Amino acid sequence: MSQKMSDSDSSLQKNALVAQTFAISGMTCSSCVNTIESKLNELPGVSASVNFASETVHVLGPSDLSPDEIIRQVKSAGYSATLLTDNSDPALHRKGAARALFFATLLAIPAVAISMVMSWHQPINDWLISLFEDYGIAQPPHADHLFVSWLVLAITTPLIVFVAWPIHRAAIRNIIHPTMDTLISLGSMSAYAWSIYATYTNEGDVYTEVAAGVLFFVILGRYLESRAKRNASSALSSLLALSAKEVSVVRAGVEVLIPISHLVIGDEFVVKPGGRIATDGIIISGQSSVDNSLITGESAPVEVSPGSRVIGSAMNNNGRIIVRATRIGSDTELARITAMVVTAQGSKAPIQKLADKIASIFVPVVTALSLATFGYWYFIADKSLSFSISTAITVLVIACPCALGLATPVALLVASGRGALRGIVIRNPQALEISQSIDVAVLDKTGTLTDGSMHIREVVIPVSAQKVLGSEFAGLLTEGKILSTALTLESQSDHPTAQAITAYALAHHATQLPVTEFTQTPGAGVAARVNVGPKSPVVLIGSPASIAHSCVEFDSQISEAISRAESNSQAVSVLAWDGVALAVFASGDQIKRDSATTIAALESRGITTWLLTGDNAESAASVAQQVGISTDRVLAQVLPEDKLAKVSSLQSAGHRVLMIGDGVNDAAALAAADLSIAMGTGTDVAISTADITVMRPALMGVIDALDLSKRTLSTIKGNLTWAFAYNVIGIPIAAVGFASPMYAAAAMAISSLFVVTHSLRIR
Known part of the structure; x- marks a missing residue:
């Protein structure tokens, strides 16, 4: 019998799913996202979601799937991966971006300046010819009037060959699944190769400055983009920075300083005035006030005394307290918030699916369009080889799927990070779209409408x-x-x-x-x-x-x-x-000061409110009357299954239901509702079930969460509109020859920066 149970347990453990997050390096556009996801999803039982903005992949797979196997699979796709631990901050910026920009500036600016300032050509030509003659060096072909072109080629060569090598390397390894790097590499190498040919044969225009300019704007754009993304992730970095490294525990009446990793549940530790509370616990001695603002977004200090529960990483203001640890490591409030934020940033909103489908076929289509553009101008319109190549290069360069790939994830990155600092944790990005169609809100009483501080x-x-x-x-x-x-x-x-x-x-x-x-x-x-x-x-x-x-x-x-x-x-x-x-x-307990205001705000938005509670009818009616909920929309002494049944009944009647609760008895209803918001003062089960968690005790945080969802969704739609419009307008302009490759490179960089900076406006 015990052997059978052991085998069953082993089977259950093997079939259990675990989530892991990896930092990805080498991604340059949304096409890379599709390549990595497709490769990882080939593994049995694996579901992978890549976030281009945070350069991470969130993998849900069998518990016996090792991180090394995930890393090998990512490498086989041409990228590299690193497992992120609980307190790891994803690398939200490209390594070496600043160094690449320095050398790109050092080489591209002189090349472009010499090419563009015509009055410099003859003096430079004369000086270089005399220099070659003085040293008896053989001159390149046509040096008498094209020496400047050879000089610009010489300056640009290190930029093309060395500084831009990561771009060419990415293009080569993704030759089967073309990415944005394919477009950049083809465009810059075509301009560079054509310039060598034109200079050597003295036929056609030289586009060396185009190759240099394209790479400069691409590298500059990626550097600025990485800075902006780093800024967008600052909220998550702030949360991670709150974790204590050491803690002073009481052992046999003596205070001993130990690493936080050695702390165990039940340990009693000392928190001095001005210090951070090491982990979640309950006060057993002392009185003080604590500042939870960086965790819950609640600005007012909270008075605590023996029996009060405190949150790890909160600031102890003015009294010495002794706390008994009740949760440690990844089970703490801070770790839970951080994990939810990282998960949200690694998830995708449904609106992103359309963008991903388009991005997956975008680069091959643009490449074919570029070839078609060259063919039309050279063979049909009978334009010069120089003009035809220039126009084809412009099409390659101006078409940038980066803005499309960044439109949703950067907005989610900003919203989830900044929301967390205000006490609003978005766990499920689908909530952004659903929140706009809610017409019924079902609320629990204790801990939701009331302050829960019984x-x-x-x-x-x-x-x-x-x-x-x-x-x-x-x-x-x-x-x-x-x-x-x-x-x-x-x-x-x-x-x-x-x-x-x-x-x-x-x-x-x-x-x-x-x-x-x-x-x-x-x-x-x-x-x-x-x-x-x-x-x-x-x-x-x-x-x-x-x-x-x-x-x-x-x-x-x-x-x-x-x-x-x-x-x-x-x-x-x-x-x-x-x-x-x-x-x-x-x-x-007492009714929250903002409960009536929140109910009024929900009703003003056309959202009908219901009160469902396990308490007696008299208590429920009294609370409903005080907060402004109609007595005919109150159900008292309900069990968890009754709450679930009511939510299902409202949904069957055609309503989109928001469930707001905080207890274990709310979990089933939270899971069944179209949108669920848990109060952060509630139970782990409620919080882990809800789409959004409001960490601060104020109920008005629900309205703030709905407003944040609305602004985020509006920003995503604005980003996608811009990304689509940019390509719809830009590619035809390039194809008809109304833009040069260098201007196209600048436009491409600006389009990505616009999406990122527009997302940073979310508050």
């Missing part, structure tokens, strides 16, 4: 209830033990009510106890067997209705406490040992 208002632990358990629990049924069992269970949950009970128990000196058989039921509560000494009762804590199913009849004092709390619109949790209810925790 506080215990009343605790009832009647002695009369304890007598039911009998003498075997004598000496164990103390308030401290009961609170310790509550702490043991609720400290495992991120729900606001659980956090309130945890904070209350810690403030009353409760301690963690050994626990086994822990289970959690969304919408109901948690259960476990807890060792309270010589006994290990089954401890339950959850809503009164769920606990009543597993308990004997409630003690009268407990029933009265439940009724009192519900009449005051408070959340009620009942704790039971071995089927006997022993304690009632009544907790309450």
Whole structure:
């Protein structure tokens, strides 16, 4: 039996999918994206998505697929790849871009200047002829009047052969799948080769300055583009820079400085005033205020005390605190945000599919069009060989798929990075398009419409209830033990009510106890067997209705406490040992100050709002009335499956539904909704399910997220419109001979820069 289970587990592990992100070098245009994706998708079970803007590839594949195999596959396509670790910042700029620009400027500027300034030709000719005569050196053919042409060729040769070699190399290795480098290489080499022929034979115009100018503008454009992309990624770099490197832990009462990688869950560490909190945890000693602005976008400091949860990398302002680590490494809030941002930047919006299809056939079509242009002018229109070649080169140079390839990913790069710094994390780029068609918003109550910072208002632990358990629990049924069992269970949950009970128990000196058989039921509560000494009762804590199913009849004092709390619109949790209810925790929170404003803003956009909550009807109606939700659009005491059913029902009626929630019981509805937004103060399950996460507690962040989506989508559409229009207008102008190759190179560089700088305007 155990062998069968082992084989099954092994099979499941083998079939599990894992995501990996790699930095890619060698890409120069969107055609490269298609080449790499096609090559990686040849691997069994692999789905790859290349982001041209961040020069990364996000690979989803079997768990037994090694990174080395991915890297080998990328190399076989003519590129190189490096696996990015959790805290790696993708290389968002081309290495050596500045060096290439320096040498391109050093060689191209003199070549272009000498070629273009006609008054320099004769003096330079005379000086060079006399110099050759003085040293007895044989002169090149036609040196008497073409010495300047040979000089310009000599200056341009290092630029063509050495500085531009990466472009030619990329063109050669992608000869089967042509890219933008193919166009640049063909254009510059054609102009250079023709110039040698024209200079040697003294037939036709010389276009050496065209070859130099084309390469100069291409290299300049890529350098400026890389700088702009680096600026676009600065938000992600800022997030990565927040990670602590060392932490001061308390070991046997002594503070010891250790690397952050050595920290384990349960370690207690010291955070001094002005220091950053090393990792997520719960305060066990001290009071202070913390600044979460760089993580959640919330500018106001948050007051913290024992029992308060804190986020790793937040700034501790004014008090010394001791924190118990609850999450480390890739499980922390900061790592989770960073991972979501990187994933979003490596994903594609649906609108990009059209651009990718066009880019995949763009270069071959342009190459054929260039040849057709040459054929028309030379063979049909009977133009000179020089003019025909110049026009064909112009078509090659002006046609640039870079703007097309950058249109979507750079906008997503900027939006996801800057959104993260404002507490808005876009996990799924599809949300950008869907957000514009939403007409119904379904909201949870606790932690969504309310601040989620629950506080215990009343605790009832009647002695009369304890007598039911009998003498075997004598000496164990103390308030401290009961609170310790509550702490043991609720400290495992991120729900606001659980956090309130945890904070209350810690403030009353409760301690963690050994626990086994822990289970959690969304919408109901948690259960476990807890060792309270010589006994290990089954401890339950959850809503009164769920606990009543597993308990004997409630003690009268407990029933009265439940009724009192519900009449005051408070959340009620009942704790039971071995089927006997022993304690009632009544907790309450406040409606967020901006909840009514947010509901009004949604309604003003034509979005109908619904309130779905697991709390009692009185509490739900009271909150709905205060925030402006119509009472006929309120459902109370709903289970997770009820929320899911309501979302599905609205969708079946033809509505596009936005679900906003924060708890485990919201996860199914979040997954089913057309667009889902999770509050960052909520549970991991909700956040990992949602399309967008609002990290700051203010509900108005939902409106900011919708506005950011609208601006980003508008920017993407503007970029694509420009990219299409540029090529639709530019290629015919080049084909009819109204532009020179050098002007075409400048236009090509400007088109890419326009897309990048236009994306940088997203705020």
